[in-house]
Amino acid sequence: MMVFHVAGHDPQMLKGALSLLLLELLAGREDYGYSLVARLRDAGFADLTEGTVYPALSRLRRAGLLDSRLVRSSSGPARTYYVITAAGESERRRGRGAWATLVDSVARVLEPEGASS
Amino acid sequence: MMVFHVAGHDPQMLKGALSLLLLELLAGREDYGYSLVARLRDAGFADLTEGTVYPALSRLRRAGLLDSRLVRSSSGPARTYYVITAAGESERRRGRGAWATLVDSVARVLEPEGASS
DNA sequence: CCCGACGATCTGGCACTGCCAGGTACTTGA
DNA sequence: TCAAGTACCTGGCAGTGCCAGATCGTCGGG
Numbered sequence: 001m002m003v004f005h006v007a008g009h010d011p012q013m014l015k016g017a018l019s020l021l022l023l024e025l026l027a028g029r030e031d032y033g034y035s036l037v038a039r040l041r042d043a044g045f046a047d048l049t050e051g052t053v054y055p056a057l058s059r060l061r062r063a064g065l066l067d068s069r070l071v072r073s074s075s076g077p078a079r080t081y082y083v084i085t086a087a088g089e090s091e092r093r094r095g096r097g098a099w100a101t102l103v104d105s106v107a108r109v110l111e112p113e114g115a116s117s
Numbered sequence: 118m119m120v121f122h123v124a125g126h127d128p129q130m131l132k133g134a135l136s137l138l139l140l141e142l143l144a145g146r147e148d149y150g151y152s153l154v155a156r157l158r159d160a161g162f163a164d165l166t167e168g169t170v171y172p173a174l175s176r177l178r179r180a181g182l183l184d185s186r187l188v189r190s191s192s193g194p195a196r197t198y199y200v201i202t203a204a205g206e207s208e209r210r211r212g213r214g215a216w217a218t219l220v221d222s223v224a225r226v227l228e229p230e231g232a233s234s
Numbered sequence: 235c236c237c238g239a240c241g242a243t244c245t246g247g248c249a250c251t252g253c254c255a256g257g258t259a260c261t262t263g264a
Numbered sequence: 265t266c267a268a269g270t271a272c273c274t275g276g277c278a279g280t281g282c283c284a285g286a287t288c289g290t291c292g293g294g
Contacts, residue, residue, distance in 0.1 A: 003136050003180060003212070009218060010133050010212075011252055011253070011279080012132045012136075012279070013133035013134060013215060013216065014219070014251095015132040015133065015250085015251060015252065015279095015280085015281095016127050016128070016129025016250095017130060017223055019121075019129075021226050024226050032272095033271075034270065035271095043222055043225045044221065044222030045222060049253070049254080050272080051253055051254065051255080051273090051274090052251090052252055054271095054272070054274090055253095055273085056252085059251085073271085074261090075260090075270085076261055076262090076270045077259055077260045077270065077272065078260085078271075079271065080272070091121060094121045095120070095121040095127075096227065097121075098126065099223065101161070102126050102127070102131070102134070108160045108161060109141050109142065110216075128249095128282070129251070131280095132250095132279080133279095136280095150242075151242050151243080152242095165281095166281090167244090168245090168284080169280090171244060171245090172244085172245085172281085173280080175244085192241090193241045193242065193288095193289060193290055194241065194289045194290080195243085195288090195289085196241090197243070
């Protein structure tokens with residue numbers, strides 16, 4: 001009857017936050033999928049897989065928030081580099097706000113119990 | 118191309134957090150759906166609808182995290198009161214942890230930009 | 235006396251998105 | 265030659281928020 005994951009993050013909780021995370025990681029710094037997965041894992045999203053990140057990047061590109069270009073590598077397969085667009089920048093700021101609002105609202109509900117975090 | 122909602126909360130971001138919120142609101146205090154919706158709206162989830170909350174309560178009951186009982190009202194339709202179970206209590210604590218972990222991890226990614234919050 | 239407003243609940247179906255499984259391809263080193 | 269690491273993509277499943285619509289009870293006003 002576990003609705004929340006024991007270790008790592010709950011898949012449901014990640015929803016919506018992932019788009020913001022990717023826009024954040026790409027803000028002012030071009031990068032490719034495989035590297036973004038590694039950076040997210042380092043940030044604490046240990047059990048995140050490529051199957052989650054690649055479709056998310058495609059969605060953001062289709063939505064016009066990211067641009068991509070293929071870069072051939074001499075050591076290994078080609079990489080698809082993603083850059084944030086002007087629309088993506090705007091969405092990123094909006095996303096930061098939405099996330100902050102959510103965290104605040106949730107905190108307002110959780111508050112009574114824990115003085116600690 | 119808006120992926121994040123402008124006003125209120127992003128639907129995707131709410132996912133997973135809602136179960137925790139309901140368990141929190143019912144911790145040590147029996148309540149019914151319509152009232153829970155009102156309390157959540159007060160907490161900042163302004164555009165939350167009954168169509169979101171009722172199914173969520175049913176899911177939690179089916180998962181054994183909540184019990185319910187029907188209470189006839191002399192002024193209006195009957196109310197379905199929900200109480201948290203022992204399993205629900207345990208899941209609530211786990212959920213708090215999962216949420217805190219997620220917020221921390223996201224903060225680690227957003228950090229560079231905002232000194233505030 | 236009826237009808238709208240409000241309180242209160244429930245459901246079907248759609249849309250979105252995380253995730254699993256599997257597949258492709260290039261390079262290096264054993 | 266073959267495994268392992270890098271790098272990408274996709275189909276389909278599952279979970280869940282949300283919209284729309286329906287039902288039922290009570291009460292007050294026209």
